[in-house]
Amino acid sequence: MKKGSHKYVRRAVKVDYAQHVILQHIRPLSSEYASIDSCLNRRISESLLSKECMPHFRRSGLDGYAVWSEEAGSASTQNKACLRVIDEVPAGSVSSLQVVPGTAIRVMTGSAVPEGADAVVMFEQTDELQLDGQDCIRLKHKVEYGQNIANPGDEVEAGQLLMGAGTRVGPGQMALLASLGYEQVPVYRRPIVGILTTGSELIAVGEPLQPGKIRNSNAYMLAAQVQQYGGLVEHLGTVSDDIDQVVSTIHAAVQNCDMLIVSGGVSVGDYDVMAQFFAAMSGSEAELLFNKVAMRPGCPTSAAVINKKLVFGLSGNPGACFVGFELFARPALLAMQGIDSLAQSPIKATITTDYKKGCPHDRYVRGRMTISQQQVTASVLEKNSSSMLVSIQEANCLILIPSGSTGISAGEVVALITLPYETTPY
Numbered sequence: 432m433k434k435g436s437h438k439y440v441r442r443a444v445k446v447d448y449a450q451h452v453i454l455q456h457i458r459p460l461s462s463e464y465a466s467i468d469s470c471l472n473r474r475i476s477e478s479l480l481s482k483e484c485m486p487h488f489r490r491s492g493l494d495g496y497a498v499w500s501e502e503a504g505s506a507s508t509q510n511k512a513c514l515r516v517i518d519e520v521p522a523g524s525v526s527s528l529q530v531v532p533g534t535a536i537r538v539m540t541g542s543a544v545p546e547g548a549d550a551v552v553m554f555e556q557t558d559e560l561q562l563d564g565q566d567c568i569r570l571k572h573k574v575e576y577g578q579n580i581a582n583p584g585d586e587v588e589a590g591q592l593l594m595g596a597g598t599r600v601g602p603g604q605m606a607l608l609a610s611l612g613y614e615q616v617p618v619y620r621r622p623i624v625g626i627l628t629t630g631s632e633l634i635a636v637g638e639p640l641q642p643g644k645i646r647n648s649n650a651y652m653l654a655a656q657v658q659q660y661g662g663l664v665e666h667l668g669t670v671s672d673d674i675d676q677v678v679s680t681i682h683a684a685v686q687n688c689d690m691l692i693v694s695g696g697v698s699v700g701d702y703d704v705m706a707q708f709f710a711a712m713s714g715s716e717a718e719l720l721f722n723k724v725a726m727r728p729g730c731p732t733s734a735a736v737i738n739k740k741l742v743f744g745l746s747g748n749p750g751a752c753f754v755g756f757e758l759f760a761r762p763a764l765l766a767m768q769g770i771d772s773l774a775q776s777p778i779k780a781t782i783t784t785d786y787k788k789g790c791p792h793d794r795y796v797r798g799r800m801t802i803s804q805q806q807v808t809a810s811v812l813e814k815n816s817s818s819m820l821v822s823i824q825e826a827n828c829l830i831l832i833p834s835g836s837t838g839i840s841a842g843e844v845v846a847l848i849t850l851p852y853e854t855t856p857y
């Protein structure tokens with residue numbers, strides 16, 4: 432930006448207004464069928480109703496004998512009559528015989544309980560013997576109707592809701608989808624997110640340090656955040672503080688990407704090209720949503736819609752860039768995949784550290800949340816300033832320090848935004 436030209440009007444909007452206006456410009460992405468093998472962490476795009484019941488046959492829960500409980504009950508308690516073993520059913524097979532009075536069929540865990548039987552007695556609760564060259568059993572205990580049998584639909588009934596639209600596929604969903612035959616799974620298309628970093632001071636990770644230069648960490652941090660929320664990253668590289676290059680890169684990128692995140696250059700510095708870009712935007716296909724947010728860090732965070740695509744201008748300061756993503760890009764990415772993440776109420780916690788820095792705006796500090804003895808507590812991490820990144824790796828929440836002149840004291844209750852980047856070793 433040219434010297435002296437940075438005084439164009441910026442009206443700070445509240446965080447919740449900025450989030451609201453972003454969501455107004457989001458439409459869920461289209462749906463596609465993905466092979467079950469490739470849908471871990473993807474979002475289901477429609478409510479799935481089970482076409483089958485589970486189990487779909489009467490299933491034995493044990494290795495034992497399928498019996499008729501009424502007869503077996505008296506056999507066990509009164510005269511200890513023998514039941515003739517007339518067949519054996521391995522898991523995966525079905526007996527062609529029925530259990531009739533005086534008989535039992537040997538079944539295995541997971542095998543189909545034969546007709547006529549209404550209970551399964553585990554091997555350990557029988558005495559196995561031979562009578563007249565015939566396998567027989569005597570039951571040691573009373574038998575209850577239905578014991579050790581899972582009936583059709585006990586776990587899932589046909590027509591039951593399995594999972595709603597927006598559900599993320601994890602191990603539990605994988606198991607359910609596989610059990611119910613979903614070889615192809617309806618999921619939202621993954622949002623393609625372009626990441627562009629601006630700044631003539633940036634050098635690549637592999638380059639040795641040079642005076643005044645820093646390595647580009649935001650590109651990697653943002654890519655990790657995008658992927659965490661289901662996005663596919665399109666790396667657009669780094670542009671120097673050159674407005675023409677910025678304009679042409681952004682205009683090309685909005686053709687292919689669903690959303691664009693640009694880091695750096697949004698403040699009022701002489702070379703803050705993104706501020707210049709947002710100020711000079713024109714045409715019916717470009718709309719500035721906001722260019723300042725009443726918050727710290729990241730007050731110069733900006734957003735626009737170009738060609739119906741959201742373009743975020745996040746602060747280059749790594750701490751502010753991280754927070755800006757979580758507050759604005761995360762709800763947008765999730766909304767594209769059918770989830771209204773802002774509808775969830777924030778978690779409340781007791782803060783265990785003083786934070787006595789007053790601020791006219793709400794502040795989002797990196798914190799560490801702990802749950803013990805049903806108490807949620809959170810502490811503010813050290814090295815939390817906007818220009819610092821070292822505490823991001825420990826953060827599992829953002830703590831909202833409300834605006835005010837005094838900050839807050841340990842023991843007060845605060846609202847948290849939880850983060851999904853856990854650092855514990857599992």
Ligand SMILES: Nc1nc2c(c(=O)[nH]1)N[C@H]1C(S)=C(S)[C@@H](COP(=O)(O)OP(=O)(O)OC[C@H]3O[C@@H](n4cnc5c(N)ncnc54)[C@H](O)[C@@H]3O)O[C@H]1N2
Nearest residue numbers: 628630647648649650695696697698703729746747748751
């Ligand atoms: N006169 C004023 N100066 C500043 C103001 C202000 O209101 N008046 N606001 C400050 C605030 S608040 C912030 S936040 C920053 C925002 O700066 P920009 O978004 O314009 O970011 P840059 O100036 O490009 O960079 C800031 C900082 O971050 C480093 N950086 C940039 N890109 C990366 C990257 N990809 N990876 C790692 N680090 C990066 C950059 O070198 C700078 O140190 O402005 C304040 N100034």
Ligand code: MOO
Nearest residue numbers: 728729730751817
């Ligand atoms: O508002 Mo700037 O993000 O921290 O220092």
